[in-house]
Amino acid sequence: MSNLQNDLFLRACRREETERTPVWIMRQAGRYLPQYRMIREKADFLTMCKTPELAAQVTLQPVDIIGVDAAIIFSDILVIPEAMGMNLEMHEGKGPMFHNPVRTRDDVSRLKRIDPWKDLKYVMDAVSLAKKELNGRVPLIGFSGSPWTLLTYMVEGKGSKNFSIVKKLIYNYPSLAHEILNKLTEAVADYLSAKIEAGVNAVQIFDTWGGILSPNDFEEFSLQYVAKIISLMKRKKEPVIFFAKGVNYDPTKLASTGADVLGLDWTVDIGKVRNILQGKTALQGNLDPAVLYANKEKIKSEVIKVLESYGCGNGHIFNLGHGILPDVEPENAKALVDFVKKESPRFHVKESLNKGT
Amino acid sequence: MSNLQNDLFLRACRREETERTPVWIMRQAGRYLPQYRMIREKADFLTMCKTPELAAQVTLQPVDIIGVDAAIIFSDILVIPEAMGMNLEMHEGKGPMFHNPVRTRDDVSRLKRIDPWKDLKYVMDAVSLAKKELNGRVPLIGFSGSPWTLLTYMVEGKGSKNFSIVKKLIYNYPSLAHEILNKLTEAVADYLSAKIEAGVNAVQIFDTWGGILSPNDFEEFSLQYVAKIISLMKRKKEPVIFFAKGVNYDPTKLASTGADVLGLDWTVDIGKVRNILQGKTALQGNLDPAVLYANKEKIKSEVIKVLESYGCGNGHIFNLGHGILPDVEPENAKALVDFVKKESPRFHVKESLNKGT
Numbered sequence: 001m002s003n004l005q006n007d008l009f010l011r012a013c014r015r016e017e018t019e020r021t022p023v024w025i026m027r028q029a030g031r032y033l034p035q036y037r038m039i040r041e042k043a044d045f046l047t048m049c050k051t052p053e054l055a056a057q058v059t060l061q062p063v064d065i066i067g068v069d070a071a072i073i074f075s076d077i078l079v080i081p082e083a084m085g086m087n088l089e090m091h092e093g094k095g096p097m098f099h100n101p102v103r104t105r106d107d108v109s110r111l112k113r114i115d116p117w118k119d120l121k122y123v124m125d126a127v128s129l130a131k132k133e134l135n136g137r138v139p140l141i142g143f144s145g146s147p148w149t150l151l152t153y154m155v156e157g158k159g160s161k162n163f164s165i166v167k168k169l170i171y172n173y174p175s176l177a178h179e180i181l182n183k184l185t186e187a188v189a190d191y192l193s194a195k196i197e198a199g200v201n202a203v204q205i206f207d208t209w210g211g212i213l214s215p216n217d218f219e220e221f222s223l224q225y226v227a228k229i230i231s232l233m234k235r236k237k238e239p240v241i242f243f244a245k246g247v248n249y250d251p252t253k254l255a256s257t258g259a260d261v262l263g264l265d266w267t268v269d270i271g272k273v274r275n276i277l278q279g280k281t282a283l284q285g286n287l288d289p290a291v292l293y294a295n296k297e298k299i300k301s302e303v304i305k306v307l308e309s310y311g312c313g314n315g316h317i318f319n320l321g322h323g324i325l326p327d328v329e330p331e332n333a334k335a336l337v338d339f340v341k342k343e344s345p346r347f348h349v350k351e352s353l354n355k356g357t
Numbered sequence: 358m359s360n361l362q363n364d365l366f367l368r369a370c371r372r373e374e375t376e377r378t379p380v381w382i383m384r385q386a387g388r389y390l391p392q393y394r395m396i397r398e399k400a401d402f403l404t405m406c407k408t409p410e411l412a413a414q415v416t417l418q419p420v421d422i423i424g425v426d427a428a429i430i431f432s433d434i435l436v437i438p439e440a441m442g443m444n445l446e447m448h449e450g451k452g453p454m455f456h457n458p459v460r461t462r463d464d465v466s467r468l469k470r471i472d473p474w475k476d477l478k479y480v481m482d483a484v485s486l487a488k489k490e491l492n493g494r495v496p497l498i499g500f501s502g503s504p505w506t507l508l509t510y511m512v513e514g515k516g517s518k519n520f521s522i523v524k525k526l527i528y529n530y531p532s533l534a535h536e537i538l539n540k541l542t543e544a545v546a547d548y549l550s551a552k553i554e555a556g557v558n559a560v561q562i563f564d565t566w567g568g569i570l571s572p573n574d575f576e577e578f579s580l581q582y583v584a585k586i587i588s589l590m591k592r593k594k595e596p597v598i599f600f601a602k603g604v605n606y607d608p609t610k611l612a613s614t615g616a617d618v619l620g621l622d623w624t625v626d627i628g629k630v631r632n633i634l635q636g637k638t639a640l641q642g643n644l645d646p647a648v649l650y651a652n653k654e655k656i657k658s659e660v661i662k663v664l665e666s667y668g669c670g671n672g673h674i675f676n677l678g679h680g681i682l683p684d685v686e687p688e689n690a691k692a693l694v695d696f697v698k699k700e701s702p703r704f705h706v707k708e709s710l711n712k713g714t
Contacts, residue, residue, distance in 0.1 A: 162646075164647065164682065167645070171647065171648060171655055172650070172655070212624075214624060214645045214678075216662065248624075249626055250626075267570070267571060267603065268606050269606055272606070288571050290519065290521065290524035290528065293521065294528035294529055298529070305573065
């Protein structure tokens with residue numbers, strides 16, 4: 001870590017001492033930034049993902065423009081199913097779409113095992129390039145969807161309200177679901193290991209759709225695979241963040257995956273979760289993304305509420321509880337980052353550290 | 358209650374002794390039933406709500422066809438904003454739409470105070486008629502949206518993904534939001550009191566969109582108003598069920614409203630919630646609605662899981678964790694009801710009752 005000028009984020013992931021709370025924003029390289037939209041006007045979303053120069057360029061924008069403490073490589077969770085042989089299309093405003101959704105055993109058998117260094121080389125190149133351009137200013141995060149979340153998209157084929165098709169799969173053909181989940185687990189573990197080899201300093205696993213499952217189903221169809229990925233991944237000290245949006249029935253289950261950090265959405269009280277976990281993991285979150293629609297004074301008071309809820313001590317990475325909304329004013333995102341930087345040091349004074357976890 | 362041949366549901370709401378667990382299904386009078394669709398073909402949704410004969414007819418269908426232990430009057434939560442002066446349109450598959458959403462102080466001042474016996478007389482007539490036709494077979498439930506959920510629809514004007522408009526309202530013009538919420542609280546309390554006077558045996562308050570709020574915001578913009586409604590309502594022994602979908606951070610807060618029963622979605626473990634509440638309320642729920650896509654054997658095993666999770670003793674009303682999905686086979690809904698009737702008596706044997714709450 002000695003090469004990083006700002007390693008606050010990594011120290012917080014490991015619950016080490018920091019002088020203030022680090023902050024980054026999910027989807028920080030995104031449409032709310034005019035500088036992003038300028039590039040996006042000239043290249044479609046997937047072209048941006050697949051062109052390392054463009055991906056690296058937008059990855060760095062929020063570091064320069066709003067001053068976050070970590071960069072996250074610009075990419076999409078669906079590059080893995082695409083590399084496995086699915087036809088991915090992205091439609092602005094309509095969400096991603098697979099024209100050949102996975103529905104039968106034949107569809108499953110056609111999913112190929114990926115070699116991330118070959119099939120997703122453009123991601124590794126983007127990581128190397130972003131790393132070089134960051135030049136040690138802040139850490140770089142890599143990410144993947146969880147097997148369950150990837151399965152959901154692969155089976156539904158497009159956005160869904162009730163997730164009927166994937167629910168029918170798990171309730172009527174559970175062994176087929178597990179077959180795909182096992183393939184995805186292997187792919188995600190290989191992919192994240194490759195990203196680490198390519199240079200990311202931490203990884204985040206997004207389980208965007210874990211929250212549509214009952215506790216039992218979540219444990220059977222999502223949680224165990226995330227745990228397996230974390231145990232399979234080749235890494236040194238690179239922390240793993242697990243963000244299971246809407247899965248709030250028992251944080252100790254999420255911690256049991258071996259994740260170093262749990263991401264929290266804004267529907268839970270981060271202080272209560274901290275109390276339950278008793279230092280088992282660091283916590284990331286959890287401001288309502290819609291707070292960035294408010295005026296600066298309100299943003300400030302809401303930032304302070306989250307800091308106060310977490311309380312004194314280490315192990316907190318400030319973030320939104322979900323991705324930043326595309327119609328937020330960039331100056332409000334910057335205000336959020338500035339408020340965290342200015343208001344958080346008092347939660348990290350020496351006396352408090354002794355009381356912290 | 359002496360006039361009811363089957364008052365299991367009401368006894369369970371009051372945590373009194375029952376010989377088995379009662380069961381009903383949210384949206385049980387709905388599109389999954391061919392008998393419902395036959396009526397719906399001849400009349401649009403709002404006409405059905407506003408024609409007491411049709412509303413009563415579909416209200417009784419699930420009692421006859423699938424054998425539930427309670428009927429719920431066929432209606433819609435948006436009849437209140439319509440009665441307050443908003444123009445409501447229902448589009449099959451697209452959801453409801455208001456052409457004059459509430460956005461300004463002027464819009465708010467135009468919302469009129471309702472007299473349920475005049476402005477929503479068709480609901481009261483439907484209740485009386487359904488009550489008469491039920492002839493004491495099972496209790497009849499009335500319902501309303503919570504002020505927050507009604508506000509969300511009234512401000513957004515139509516379905517929403519991020520609820521940006523209503524979030525902008527509460528973060529930037531909280532006093533205007535509270536003004537509308539106060540008006541709605543009055544209207545809902547009057548409406549539910551009138552329904553009770555018209556003959557319903559219990560009421561359910563649906564907070565469908567409470568789950569998009571942080572805990573603090575939920576308490577400020579939803580919870581306190583539900584508590585106020587419950588304290589204002591004119592009722593004798595009629596229980597109140599409060600179902601705040603996706604609000605799972607602290608069930609004791611939900612119980613603090615004075616509700617007799619809490620409805621639970623399927624993302625929580627009903628047994629754990631029971632342990633937390635220690636008998637403060639009865640619980641209703643909480644099978645994943647998508648389980649009804651499965652085969653009978655799976656439906657049975659999932660029904661048993663919910664019964665086992667709740668455990669022995671009284672105070673459980675079996676239900677789905679959300680409305681029944683429109684493409685479910687009616688025979689699967691009937692199988693669910695039959696499995697609850699057949700499998701639940703062993704959770705109500707005398708010995709267990711003594712251990713129960």
